[in-house]
Amino acid sequence: MSQLTIWTLDWVPDRPRGFVRDLRLRWACEEAGLPYTVRTIAFEDRATNHLDRQPFGQVPYLDDGVVEMFESGAGLLHIAGKSETLMPTDSAAAAETLQWTVAALNSIEMVTVPWWFLKISGAENAGLTGWMEQRLSRIEEVLGEREWLVAGRFTVADLLMADVLRVPDVRAFGHRPATEAFIARAIARPAFAKAHADQMALFEVGDATRS
């Protein structure tokens, strides 16, 4: 088995801690029991210091010894392909898992991230609020009918959807009890707790080198 390496920043300010997207890949590896190491690039000059590997200057990217890839959603699907824990082998369930993974990326996050981006930028975001309300209420209905999105058990689709929905401003938007219960179930998993603690610890090391 090739060794997975997850690349992230060596430090971030307080607010994004616990939400930097290397957490998605760490969480997936923890769920699947796949060994991995974490390596870092400098926070300073992050917009331009790794453009040869990530054209948008973002993290994470993933190296499995053979393949190097960016986009956390792609990294998740790549890791999921190595483990039935994350991706069912039954073809119909696998297709449904792919569908909900892409839904998290392109139907939910495509609304929540720009809404949140405008909110934290202090720009007008009211134009996206109705759209977000519609998308989140539909997810609330879906989650009111099932514990996990696909196949009656946790998959990579739940991992990503929960990570998208747990962003504090999004989580606080409206009253959506089924969604809240889904997030609580997902982040109560030991694999999430480990991934989260490890990310927090890494950035604390970054604090020390900057103090």
Add this chain to the structure above:
Amino acid sequence: MSQLTIWTLDWVPDRPRGFVRDLRLRWACEEAGLPYTVRTIAFEDRATNHLDRQPFGQVPYLDDGVVEMFESGAGLLHIAGKSETLMPTDSAAAAETLQWTVAALNSIEMVTVPWWFLKISGAENAGLTGWMEQRLSRIEEVLGEREWLVAGRFTVADLLMADVLRVPDVRAFGHRPATEAFIARAIARPAFAKAHADQMALFEVGDATRS
């Protein structure tokens, strides 16, 4: 081989014609030489008349006889999995194709679609313009160095990226010659022309039943 069925609306107004996302799946099937049929649901009450199959009330969804799935990005990857024409079999090239497909969904469309949505809604969208400019200029640099995104030849990643970038308001944004040449190369393909013509013809039939 199971028969693919692409579901779309039976009619749309003039403006979205040629851009409804069933075109992505048609185009993929045409590139891959996979037989498919197109079936429709009513434009009227489209927000609620197929929520049991598409929780956000959108089209397309794809039925391959075994699997039924929504999200055009997921449908594309599912179709691509049936054809080396769209998805290289080499594992590194496949991972890179997945990466660029997700980049189109989650790094480009996540900015361009909300920007466009706010624009056509008449709402303030200036807060997203700088972000879009950054993303599109990075893609411009990438496309300045290569004809196709992956493996030196057309893949499903190009299909999706071109479809995301050819939206008229996005295409008209800034001066990006490499992107423009990329879009022109992609939509000059006979498979795109066939998919586009077939979508236009379908909606013309819808005109007739509504006149």
